[in-house]
Amino acid sequence: MNAPSRREKAKAQNRETILAAARTVFAELGFAGATVRDVIRATPLASGTFYNYFKSKEEVYQALSDDVALAVRPGLRQARLEATSAEGFLHASFRAFFEFIAARRRENPVPETSRFRMDSPEVLAGFAELREDLDAAIAAGLLPAVDAELLTAALAGVAFELGERVKFGGDVEEATRFATALFLGGLPALTAPDASV
Amino acid sequence: MNAPSRREKAKAQNRETILAAARTVFAELGFAGATVRDVIRATPLASGTFYNYFKSKEEVYQALSDDVALAVRPGLRQARLEATSAEGFLHASFRAFFEFIAARRRENPVPETSRFRMDSPEVLAGFAELREDLDAAIAAGLLPAVDAELLTAALAGVAFELGERVKFGGDVEEATRFATALFLGGLPALTAPDASV
Amino acid sequence: MNAPSRREKAKAQNRETILAAARTVFAELGFAGATVRDVIRATPLASGTFYNYFKSKEEVYQALSDDVALAVRPGLRQARLEATSAEGFLHASFRAFFEFIAARRRENPVPETSRFRMDSPEVLAGFAELREDLDAAIAAGLLPAVDAELLTAALAGVAFELGERVKFGGDVEEATRFATALFLGGLPALTAPDASV
Amino acid sequence: MNAPSRREKAKAQNRETILAAARTVFAELGFAGATVRDVIRATPLASGTFYNYFKSKEEVYQALSDDVALAVRPGLRQARLEATSAEGFLHASFRAFFEFIAARRRENPVPETSRFRMDSPEVLAGFAELREDLDAAIAAGLLPAVDAELLTAALAGVAFELGERVKFGGDVEEATRFATALFLGGLPALTAPDASV
């Protein structure tokens, strides 16, 4: 009992409608380029209704991030925490990430968009934990003692850009293999005394 | 013959004034976040004057890309084309990119903007030729025969994200070394038959 | 017979709740500056409930006027009608008015609003009958035969402005004495043939 | 030479157009009740133009006040400063004020309006100096030593309300005589030891 009333369901539904519209619109126009109006227009709702749910574009962004935190990050993290080798760690991370993008693509086909639009909230939210896990992995001896700050950045960058390819139809497995191999091969080189220039 | 008249010089000057202002403003606010007004305001010129030189913000963007093509990319390309080793190729590319960002940081010392602001014309234009050069380098045997599409993406991603760190004070040399070493170590692994998972 | 049912009492209660909130809100924001939403927000009731009792802000205004007609004005009129001297007439009028303002100040201790806020229903309603009473007082020989139109205006003006002082902490007694003395002294002069300029 | 160009004249003209519209609209709707849109609508100008001249309704209000300060108050003040008797002081003040209102009425006929709309900027602006002059007049022995705070309020209130009558066709001379006589007669009474209640 205490099942959600019809009204409560409608309310939850509207919230989802707005979030889904925002996802699409942000992907299409970029977060900065999108307006609240754009989001509303992508919705059957009236303009005022938006403000019953969110105070601003930023708040939608936040909600989108939260959604993702709930949906993807636990799995992603779990995979990393359970990893017993550098390869496992990297493979689990990249795979989870690319899978997520591919799933998104399936349920919400992406319109043509320029490559520098990859600033969607969902994507960014997941990276916050990465650094943390990296530190743990290094401390545990799973990864060599490289500069964790730069390594986080490099991992994020590669995930980011390969993710773009996946978003437009690239193969998840292939992207995962490529990224994993790159870092697996590169990591030892990063600890070697620098001889370059 | 036909040295530019005073009038022509004044004209060229205004054009440069606008472009310089746009560079600063786009860097500060991002392309999407910036308005033509913002650009004009960063200029001693009147609003109408803007339209004597450019039809829109997009056209300024294009001009900025062209500018950088003229100014930065030839040198970068040259270095890549003359490279005699994978390391030289990578090192030249990363170094040029991070130097570029550091220079921008120096002339525009108030970033306060997060990662979204990497969508500037110069940055994007710089990557346009990378793929081309990669293909050439692979054909020349300088780089192993990996998937050039994915490699381009991975290079861009790492450059992007390490570039962020440089933008906020990171060291150019350190970023260059890190990125170069990562790919130098990773490239051989990319050609090995995949054994992962 | 026919004592109010529980339901009728609840209904009357809600009406009073809204009126009380409106009084406070109008006093704080002024009639023009206040919105129906403001009134509802100052209430535990839902927005729709407002419309079960009033059609609009204006109707609340009217009801407030009626309320005060019921509550304050009879006493004031009584005092004026029973006055046996000009002083009694004036003193009763001013005192009632300033007391009213002081009472409002006590129950709503955050004025922060300047002179504009004197346009509340109670205040205006209170002056409506003054002219009538003045005519009666003049006819009864209580007041000298001055221009009742102008006298009404002058009384209202003084009451208004001294009322402002009372609103911000001025003493009721002092304001009453001042206003009464002014008119008591001035009234004879008003009947004298005009020699001025 | 340096005569205002056509453009400069148009600009000054627009400013006046807006101010005139604001005067009318504030008188009609009250300051609080009026919107910027209302002002614009009372104008042949486009909405954006308003903001070329004023940042907000409040700024128009300020400008209106400044206008009045320039136009009326110097004369008003002069008359008071030159007064050599209480009667002269009062007469000059009231007369100047009512004249101003009458002049306004002539050039800018007032629509029907309720009595509590008399919160127009012009009217209020002039009273700021009154208190100052009153203090000076009392110090100079021109007026008896009454409570200057309350006297200011009373004078303002009477001017206010009689001004309303003048605004709707009342006679300037009559209002001036009435107000002057009231205070002339009332002032002595204000200094007498209080025997009231």
Added chain:
DNA sequence: TATGAATGAGGCTTCATTCAT
């Protein structure tokens, strides 16, 4: 060519009011 005021479209937000529950 440069100027900058005027324009009105369009973005943001709040409001009064309705109406299904």
Added chain:
DNA sequence: AATGAATGAAGCCTCATTCAT
């Protein structure tokens, strides 16, 4: 009756762009 979410009109303001000077 009471509720409170939905609605869209309307207020606020900024913007890109034009055009007379």
